[in-house]
Amino acid sequence: MANNRTDGSRPADKPVRADDRADKNRKAKKAALLTGGVVIRVILIAALVVFVVTAASAAYRFGYSVFSRRGVDQEPGRDVLVIVTDRMSTGDVARMLEEKGVIDSALVLRVQKFIYGTKIYPGTYTVNTSMSGQKILRVLASGAPLPSESTSSAETVPASTAPAGK
Numbered sequence: 001m002a003n004n005r006t007d008g009s010r011p012a013d014k015p016v017r018a019d020d021r022a023d024k025n026r027k028a029k030k031a032a033l034l035t036g037g038v039v040i041r042v043i044l045i046a047a048l049v050v051f052v053v054t055a056a057s058a059a060y061r062f063g064y065s066v067f068s069r070r071g072v073d074q075e076p077g078r079d080v081l082v083i084v085t086d087r088m089s090t091g092d093v094a095r096m097l098e099e100k101g102v103i104d105s106a107l108v109l110r111v112q113k114f115i116y117g118t119k120i121y122p123g124t125y126t127v128n129t130s131m132s133g134q135k136i137l138r139v140l141a142s143g144a145p146l147p148s149e150s151t152s153s154a155e156t157v158p159a160s161t162a163p164a165g166k
Helices: 018-067 090-099 106-116 133-141
Strands: 079-084 123-128
Touching: 018 106, 079 090, 090 106, 106 133, 123 133
Parallel strands: none
Antiparallel strands: 079 123
């Protein structure tokens, strides 16, 4: 009987050599490594896609809130008394407004102040929860000192009552 098999199998009477087994083991390990590498790459790409989509969504929401023309509440909202002192930083004012429920985010107001180039002046203000961040900043900038207030008191005293030598 001739051992001419077309299916590639060994005849039962021919023993399997150790080299053949080692070769099969190497091929199986290589296939497993290739499959594992592909799976890891697919997982990494999927995680990267999820991260990019999440980051893009957060960036859009932040950008929308910076340029939004809506307030925390709908009209008529509620009036809130705000006192800004000369020792308060922009962050202090923004946190106070956030704590009082006038704005949603102190960070957004700080970015708006930077973008619009607004200066916040000390004073007592009434703001409304239906106001946008830009309107609130306009109110806080309305307390700007008049040119005569920014000069020294000696310069504002009438010439007839000014101290001698001035």
